[in-house]
Amino acid sequence: xxxxxxxxxxxxxxxxxxxxxxxxxxxxxxxxxxxxxxxxxxxxxxxxxxxxxxxxxxxxxxxxxxxxxxxxxxxxxxxxxxxxxxxxxxxxxxxxxxxxxxxxxxxxxxxxxxxxxxxxxxxxxxxxxxxxxxxxxxxxxxxxxxxxxxxxxxxxxxxxxxxxxxxxxxxxxxxxxxxxxxxxxxxxxxxxxxxxxxxxxxxxxxxxxxxxxxxxxxxxxxxxxxxxxxxxxxxxxxxxxxxxxxxxxxxxxxxxxxxxxxxxxxxxxxxxxxxxxxxxxxxxxxxxxx
Ligand SMILES: NC(=O)c1ccc[n+]([C@@H]2O[C@H](COP(=O)([O-])OP(=O)(O)OC[C@H]3O[C@@H](n4cnc5c(N)ncnc54)[C@H](OP(=O)(O)O)[C@@H]3O)[C@@H](O)[C@H]2O)c1
Numbered sequence: 001x002x003x004x005x006x007x008x009x010x011x012x013x014x015x016x017x018x019x020x021x022x023x024x025x026x027x028x029x030x031x032x033x034x035x036x037x038x039x040x041x042x043x044x045x046x047x048x049x050x051x052x053x054x055x056x057x058x059x060x061x062x063x064x065x066x067x068x069x070x071x072x073x074x075x076x077x078x079x080x081x082x083x084x085x086x087x088x089x090x091x092x093x094x095x096x097x098x099x100x101x102x103x104x105x106x107x108x109x110x111x112x113x114x115x116x117x118x119x120x121x122x123x124x125x126x127x128x129x130x131x132x133x134x135x136x137x138x139x140x141x142x143x144x145x146x147x148x149x150x151x152x153x154x155x156x157x158x159x160x161x162x163x164x165x166x167x168x169x170x171x172x173x174x175x176x177x178x179x180x181x182x183x184x185x186x187x188x189x190x191x192x193x194x195x196x197x198x199x200x201x202x203x204x205x206x207x208x209x210x211x212x213x214x215x216x217x218x219x220x221x222x223x224x225x226x227x228x229x230x231x232x233x234x235x236x237x238x239x240x241x242x243x244x245x246x247x248x249x250x251x252x253x254x255x256x257x258x259x260x261x262x263x264x265x266x267x268x269x270x271x272x273x274x275x276x277x278x279x280x281x282x283x284x285x286x287x288x289x290x
Contacts, residue, residue: 018042029201039066044067118207
């Protein structure tokens with residue numbers, strides 16, 4: 001899916017003005033939209049991703065408002081020194097969005113160990129690395145806000161995305177637990193669980209250095225039908241910043257609120273609906289699914 005480059009308006013919001021805000025995975029998709037929304041409010045977005053060229057291009061779309069650092073979220077020491085460096089140069093570190101992630105879809109028995117391992121390293125351990133780096137600094141400062149980007153797949157079962165859902169459930173558990181521990185230290189922790197977002201990410205394509213994912217045509221049909229129309233990244237980013245400003249524990253942008261509520265109230269209904277959709281996408285009768 002293609003999403004338009006974000007446009008940054010001038011002006012600002014006194015509540016956000018001058019805040020130093022790290023966004024990982026900020027060269028594309030939701031991360032770039034978050035960086036744009038932060039710049040629009042007058043904050044200083046610090047864009048992090050691996051590819052320096054794409055990062056510079058991303059920063060240019062923000063009119064150069066911010067700074068960028070080529071870093072892999074698997075590099076725990078690199079993230080820690082970034083946090084220290086920012087605090088030294090700017091005298092503050094206000095926000096840290098752990099957004100970098102990748103989605104790999106596939107039938108569980110066909111996924112290779114390296115696909116699952118990569119998701120675990122980036123989507124879960126990468127978030128843990130970001131939390132450790134930000135929390136150490138914010139704990140010292142006695143203030144700050146960590147916002148982890150999980151997914152609706154972090155709250156409910158998602159067939160075809162078992163490895164991804166495992167990581168995102170982990171991110172939700174980490175965030176809500178750390179939130180309670182951090183509150184008395186003046187540090188806030190929130191977790192956002194968006195449903196489908198319109199970004200360039202393609203869950204059926206593996207990163208270039210990994211084997212391609214086995215074809216599963218039913219899975220594409222299932223994911224498209226289950227996810228519905230993806231929300232624009234800019235809209236989701238705005239919802240996440242509103243939730244951040246309210247200090248929501250769980251930020252549920254757009255339709256994820258209704259789905260998460262339904263799953264909490266009537267999990268059986270969601271299970272049956274999901275099983276029926278898997279069966280329909282596989283071209284089998286829903287009745288034959290046990
Ligand atoms: N798209 C959706 O429907 C959706 C729904 C719910 C939640 N989410 C979550 O939202 C987040 C962003 O997703 P997206 O769809 O916006 O993805 P995207 O467009 O593919 O962007 C991913 C970003 O992460 C960076 N990245 C990937 N691996 C990295 C690593 N190891 N270290 C540092 N940066 C890395 C990428 O840049 P480099 O490759 O240059 O590093 C890129 O900037 C993810 O956590 C995803 O799970 C997405």
